[in-house]
Amino acid sequence: MRTAEATEAVPQSREQHLTLKGLPIVKYRAVSKSFGSTQVLKDIHLDIFSGEKVAVIGPSGSGKTTLARMLMTLERPTSGTIEVNGELLWHREVKGQWLPANEKHLHKVRSSIGMVFQHFNLFPHMTILRNVTEGLIHVLGMGRAEAEERAVLMLEKVGLADKIGEYPSRLSGGQKQRVAIARAVVMQPKVMLFDEATSALDPELVGEVLTVIKDLAAQGDMAMLLITHEMDFAREIADRILFTDGGSIIEQGTPEQIFENPQSPRLQAFLSRFRQTGR
Ligand code: ADP
Numbered sequence: 001m002r003t004a005e006a007t008e009a010v011p012q013s014r015e016q017h018l019t020l021k022g023l024p025i026v027k028y029r030a031v032s033k034s035f036g037s038t039q040v041l042k043d044i045h046l047d048i049f050s051g052e053k054v055a056v057i058g059p060s061g062s063g064k065t066t067l068a069r070m071l072m073t074l075e076r077p078t079s080g081t082i083e084v085n086g087e088l089l090w091h092r093e094v095k096g097q098w099l100p101a102n103e104k105h106l107h108k109v110r111s112s113i114g115m116v117f118q119h120f121n122l123f124p125h126m127t128i129l130r131n132v133t134e135g136l137i138h139v140l141g142m143g144r145a146e147a148e149e150r151a152v153l154m155l156e157k158v159g160l161a162d163k164i165g166e167y168p169s170r171l172s173g174g175q176k177q178r179v180a181i182a183r184a185v186v187m188q189p190k191v192m193l194f195d196e197a198t199s200a201l202d203p204e205l206v207g208e209v210l211t212v213i214k215d216l217a218a219q220g221d222m223a224m225l226l227i228t229h230e231m232d233f234a235r236e237i238a239d240r241i242l243f244t245d246g247g248s249i250i251e252q253g254t255p256e257q258i259f260e261n262p263q264s265p266r267l268q269a270f271l272s273r274f275r276q277t278g279r
């Protein structure tokens with residue numbers, strides 16, 4: 001039987017849910033990014049909570065990829081801080097002093113983040129199984145037998161158990177992207193980033209990849225940041241949607257708020273353009 005405390009702990013609203021989730025797993029604080037003299041992100045404040053699914057929509061060039069690449073440590077913010085799991089990404093703290101992150105520190109923090117890009121970047125000379133075990137063995141230091149056991153389970157989850165001995169060139173784009181997802185998720189990251197994971201695929205292959213992502217989302221306490229042009233998918237999967245334009249988060253809210261009751265003229269224009277042209 002449930003105790004009174006446990007019953008009270010069941011969240012009654014999204015706000016309560018977030019409060020009960022405690023500390024955010026990802027924190028952007030006053031993050032800006034410039035390339036040369038061009039500022040592409042401006043004063044970003046963003047928290048992502050454990051298990052939360054956050055979709056990012058917005059026009060091309062609005063800074064979505066840069067937002068994700070900074071979290072993946074592929075770009076360094078020009079100013080501001082990013083924390084993952086309570087640790088600063090680009091600084092390490094030594095006796096209360098912030099020092100620039102060294103490679104060892106980046107490696108450690110990066111291990112809690114996984115990413116799937118538009119282009120799958122599988123290792124072409126390795127079988128599907130090896131593609132998925134590689135990180136387990138060489139990054140996490142797992143023994144081959146255990147790594148293979150985990151990889152097979154993961155490949156079953158993405159519907160590719162029968163392809164473990166194949167090479168990437170033998171797979172369709174949708175299958176390759178499912179391998180890329182398996183390869184990232186098998187590392188058990190706390191946060192998964194998906195940057196337009198289906199935009200390079202032929203239309204008939206999009207569905208199978210979105211289904212795999214939805215299944216993973218439904219299972220887990222893994223947080224997800226999903227950059228997508230698939231509005232129905234965003235609506236279905238996301239706890240919260242961010243709309244970016246011109247390097248800022250212009251508006252955010254639940255799927256209902258964003259799609260049914262957009263507040264800012266820029267989001268309204270984006271959605272109506274999208275409804276007319278599909279992009
Ligand atoms: P989105 O993913 O929303 O299309 P991006 O984050 O890719 O946007 O890009 C935001 C802006 O930053 C764009 O104007 C883009 O041209 C610019 N940009 C992105 N990466 C670089 C880079 N490495 N060097 C110079 N400019 C860049």
Ligand code: MG
Nearest residue numbers: 064065066195
């Ligand atoms: Mg992009």
